[in-house]
Amino acid sequence: MDTDVQSYGNFVDTCVKIGKSLLPSQIKQPPNLVCTSPVNLARTNMLESATDDLPAAQSNLRTVYDEQEDTRVNNILSTFDKCEFTSALHYAWKLVKQLSGKRSNTVFIQGEDRLASWKSHFENLLNSDNNTNVPVTIDPIFETHSNIPTGKFSQAEVNTAIKQMKHGKAPSMDSIPIEVWRLPKLKKCLKRFCNATLEGNRLPEWGISSIVPVPKKGDLTIPDNYQGISLTQTAAKIYNRLLLNRIRPELEKVLRPNQNGFRPLRSTSSQILALRRIIEEIRNHQKEAAIIFIDFRKAFDSINRPTMFKIFNAYRIPEEIIKAFKIMYEDTSAVVLTPESETDLFSINTRPSPGKRQELTDIPQPLLPRQCIPVLLHNHLRVGRRPERDLQLQ
Known part of the structure; x- marks a missing residue:
């Protein structure tokens, strides 16, 4: 291997070639x-x-x-x-x-150039204006997390991240599933690729996502009635998992105690039960109460990326780690995969997040609402302030 960046493409080609020659063909459906x-x-x-x-x-x-x-x-x-x-x-x-007999890959988009329709739909969706010009100032609100390591990833960290990944998940365009990266010799190669990205030399393939349209409901001849599931390369997911494993222990110490969503070994079941009991008692005593449910529209994609990194600064995350996250959002592109073929590559300004029904391992996606909402509450819920006015996630 000449360099890590150049060798990754050769590595993928070699894995695909060996896989086709040694692995059995996919079993056909009855x-x-x-x-x-x-x-x-x-x-x-x-x-x-x-x-x-x-x-x-x-x-x-x-x-x-x-x-x-x-x-x-x-x-x-x-x-x-x-x-x-x-x-x-x-x-x-x-x-x-x-x-x-249900098939999730059924696509009914009509027209002579269906691939162009898919590309146009998702290109417009992922490059929509997201109030990027709105100035937002977020002051640091937490103490410095000096315990977050910023050096190169160790082999032990890589092994731990690989163990945390679920097996049997669909790979992206490189066709390399997590089972391949679990081979002992390839773990060392993966560490080299991750450290190259950590040092600012992101592998170009890691910036390409594959979008699979999945039908939701309604007229399936309309692209808006499909949910785009983004498949990122497994190695890129492991890299993001490495970063998450470094910052999660320190961030857990400063998150609100009543925040249970997207947190390990915690559940919102007790909070749902408490809310239900409150409603029952209010009805029994014939009292009145106001309950607010906030449903953020496209919560993962609607967060302004520059503001997100300012929020990282508010948590006093080391600048080296923030740069390591930023590099995964630079020069990103995507293709749409359909039963017919794949569309041409198109650039995107907001990295597509995985579908809501996918496993939330494509970090830092689950990190976004979990870290942004506490900062929002900290800035708005103060004495003398009226949080019901202009309360929005920039």
Whole structure:
């Protein structure tokens, strides 16, 4: 390897080439029941039968079809007993989709140039004006976190970050899943790539995201009715996890005690229960109460990026770590993946965040609302201030 930046592309090409030569091909889905041999034979007999024999032939076709359906369902359900307990829930949903025939990659966008439609839609969405010119001043409100390390990543840190990543997740355009990075020899290569990015030499491939349109509801010929799921390279996720592991222990000490969302080993269940009990008692005593629910529109993408890094400064995060985060937002681009093909590459000014239903490991995305909201509350909820006025997340 000549340099870390140049060698990453060669490394990806080598992994893909070896994978294609050694790994088995993807198992094809079982054929549709209407195309199985017993059903086809029964259908042929029905079509060729005389008029008097047609009712019996139709009854025989239904019987054969039901038998084949029962056999298929039983075979699918029997595979559930073979899966590991840790992946049982994921596998159960996979079986549900398989049994119901639901496909998440169904795309109905119409038009002669559908790829251009997808590119235009997401390019406009990810490059929309986000009040970037609004000046925001945020003063430091916490003490200096001198315990946050800023040096190169150690092999132990890399190994820990890899263990924290979930397996079985879809890779990005490099086609390298987390299982590959868990190989002992490749862990050392990953440390080199992460340290090169930490020193300001981000790998160009890490700035490219793959967007998969997933149908939501409504008219599926309209791009707005699709949710874009962003797939970033697994190695880039591990790099972000390394940064999170460095700052999380210190930030946990200054977060509000009543903030439980996006925090490890904590749940909002007790707060929901407390709120419900309050509502029940208010009703029992026939009292009145005002309850406010704030739903931030596109919470992950609506946060102004320059303001976000000012908030990092408010937490007294070392400048080296802030620069390490910033580099992942510079010169970013994306492509849209569809069953037909992929669109041309287009630049974006706000890095696309993973879908709300994806695992929140593409850090610092979960860090955004969790760290921004406490600063907002600290600046607005003071004696003599009226937080109900002009309370908005810049």
